[in-house]
Amino acid sequence: MEPGQTKERLLQAAEQFYAEHGFEGTSMRELTAAAGTNLAAVNYHFGSKKALLMELCRIRIEPINQDRMEMLEAARQKAGSAPILLEDIFAAFFFPVGRQALQDGKPNLTFLRMAGRLISENDEFYEEMVTAFFPVVVEAFLSELERTAPGLPPVEVRWRFHFAVSALVGALAQHHRMGSSKCSELELNDVEGMLRRLRDFVCAGFRAPYEGGEAGQ
Amino acid sequence: MEPGQTKERLLQAAEQFYAEHGFEGTSMRELTAAAGTNLAAVNYHFGSKKALLMELCRIRIEPINQDRMEMLEAARQKAGSAPILLEDIFAAFFFPVGRQALQDGKPNLTFLRMAGRLISENDEFYEEMVTAFFPVVVEAFLSELERTAPGLPPVEVRWRFHFAVSALVGALAQHHRMGSSKCSELELNDVEGMLRRLRDFVCAGFRAPYEGGEAGQ
DNA sequence: TGCTGAATCAAACGTACGTTTAAAAAATAC
DNA sequence: GTATTTTTTAAACGTACGTTTGATTCAGCA
Numbered sequence: 001m002e003p004g005q006t007k008e009r010l011l012q013a014a015e016q017f018y019a020e021h022g023f024e025g026t027s028m029r030e031l032t033a034a035a036g037t038n039l040a041a042v043n044y045h046f047g048s049k050k051a052l053l054m055e056l057c058r059i060r061i062e063p064i065n066q067d068r069m070e071m072l073e074a075a076r077q078k079a080g081s082a083p084i085l086l087e088d089i090f091a092a093f094f095f096p097v098g099r100q101a102l103q104d105g106k107p108n109l110t111f112l113r114m115a116g117r118l119i120s121e122n123d124e125f126y127e128e129m130v131t132a133f134f135p136v137v138v139e140a141f142l143s144e145l146e147r148t149a150p151g152l153p154p155v156e157v158r159w160r161f162h163f164a165v166s167a168l169v170g171a172l173a174q175h176h177r178m179g180s181s182k183c184s185e186l187e188l189n190d191v192e193g194m195l196r197r198l199r200d201f202v203c204a205g206f207r208a209p210y211e212g213g214e215a216g217q
Numbered sequence: 218m219e220p221g222q223t224k225e226r227l228l229q230a231a232e233q234f235y236a237e238h239g240f241e242g243t244s245m246r247e248l249t250a251a252a253g254t255n256l257a258a259v260n261y262h263f264g265s266k267k268a269l270l271m272e273l274c275r276i277r278i279e280p281i282n283q284d285r286m287e288m289l290e291a292a293r294q295k296a297g298s299a300p301i302l303l304e305d306i307f308a309a310f311f312f313p314v315g316r317q318a319l320q321d322g323k324p325n326l327t328f329l330r331m332a333g334r335l336i337s338e339n340d341e342f343y344e345e346m347v348t349a350f351f352p353v354v355v356e357a358f359l360s361e362l363e364r365t366a367p368g369l370p371p372v373e374v375r376w377r378f379h380f381a382v383s384a385l386v387g388a389l390a391q392h393h394r395m396g397s398s399k400c401s402e403l404e405l406n407d408v409e410g411m412l413r414r415l416r417d418f419v420c421a422g423f424r425a426p427y428e429g430g431e432a433g434q
Numbered sequence: 435t436g437c438t439g440a441a442t443c444a445a446a447c448g449t450a451c452g453t454t455t456a457a458a459a460a461a462t463a464c
Numbered sequence: 465g466t467a468t469t470t471t472t473t474a475a476a477c478g479t480a481c482g483t484t485t486g487a488t489t490c491a492g493c494a
Contacts, residue, residue: 024238029482040443173337197376
């Protein structure tokens with residue numbers, strides 16, 4: 001195989017295995033075999049198993065978050081001094097995921113599944129991941145949601161954003177299985193369509209009437 | 218230690234380890250040590266590692282699904298010949314999870330996390346789990362949602378139910394981490410409150426206006 | 435052509451894995 | 465109180481793990 005492509009092939013195989021088996025379930029022996037390289041390649045190029053998966057996440061997540069911030073900024077410009085439209089906020093949060101999943105025009109379902117995995121990873125891995133990549137973006141979206149929200153207390157905004165993120169992550173983790181029976185098989189590759197539906201769902205959920213927190217039943 | 222309690226202690230330890238490390242990441246050596254029994258106990262009482270985790274899921278999920286079906290039936294009775302109120306459908310789907318998590322009056326957050334893990338487990342495990350425990354319940358709720366839905370095409374109903382389930386599973390997987398910064402620490406143990414908020418969120422999302430599927434932007 | 439640094443390789447490091455075995459111990463039945 | 469079954473135990477089964485090592489290969493350049 002051509003030299004210089006080893007790192008890329010390792011990252012590609014890592015995405016596959018990580019999506020299917022998670023961090024602890026991924027074997028470096030299987031991974032390097034699938035990548036067509038030697039077992040020692042991972043430690044040579046990345047330092048360790050954990051560093052490889054971390055680098056994979058960095059490469060994937062950072063462009064998404066950059067894209068998110070740009071879309072949010074564009075929506076801010078569009079809105080002027082008024083609050084941003086809720087639809088634009090969640091479009092800025094969801095759609096970059098679909099854009100990142102695109103590879104040669106076709107969606108990379110493995111990447112979606114990997115993204116959905118992060119949430120249930122063991123605490124050590126998760127904590128490092130989240131503090132490394134997400135604090136700035138999350139705070140930016142939360143403060144914009146608070147400006148947009150129709151009189152919701154901040155803690156309620158956080159709850160609803162939490163549900164929105166949960167729905168996204170759950171949908172990503174599940175998407176690769178949607179073809180089997182649940183929905184039309186044709187739509188499996190229409191990640192954009194899924195994310196648009198999800199945005200509409202989440203926006204409506206976010207606008208749910210607020211009962212003041214002490215409602216019964 | 219008292220005899221006869223070994224199985225129970227194994228199941229309890231299994232829940233802990235499975236929630237934290239997943240199926241492939243759980244070590245039978247650590248698990249049996251935590252349960253205060255011998256390494257061979259798992260294979261003696263359950264047959265294999267996989268069978269132990271399967272049995273754990275069965276014990277936890279079956280009562281939830283029974284509870285779900287009973288609540289759905291009660292809502293059906295209440296509604297008479299009219300469609301069931303959307304809030305009652307999702308209450309029947311969400312609340313039994315919180316009830317199952319209750320142990321001696323306090324919520325068992327580990328169980329929630331375990332439940333949230335199932336969705337991103339490897340395909341072999343997931344497939345077996347889902348086909349074993351969920352087909353009947355899912356179809357029952359879907360058909361009831363179709364009766365209740367305001368003119369939504371069935372495929373759209375499935376999409377929105379999928380998002381609702383995703384939000385639930387994501388929220389369960391994340392809940393144990395909510396105390397740190399995102400929301401009020403006091404609410405961490407208020408699983409019921411979380412599920413009620415989630416139900417309201419999901420019901421509103423389910424009622425999102427339907428654009429006919431071909432809408433732009 | 436010979437040198438240099440990066441990249442790859444097979445092999446071995448020590449450790450941990452899930453499972454099996456056969457003997458010891460405890461509980462139950464007669 | 466002995467016989468029988470159920471449960472627990474320590475030890476070993478073979479396999480796989482992530483990482484390290486030192487030799488080998490290969491490109492680029494003098």
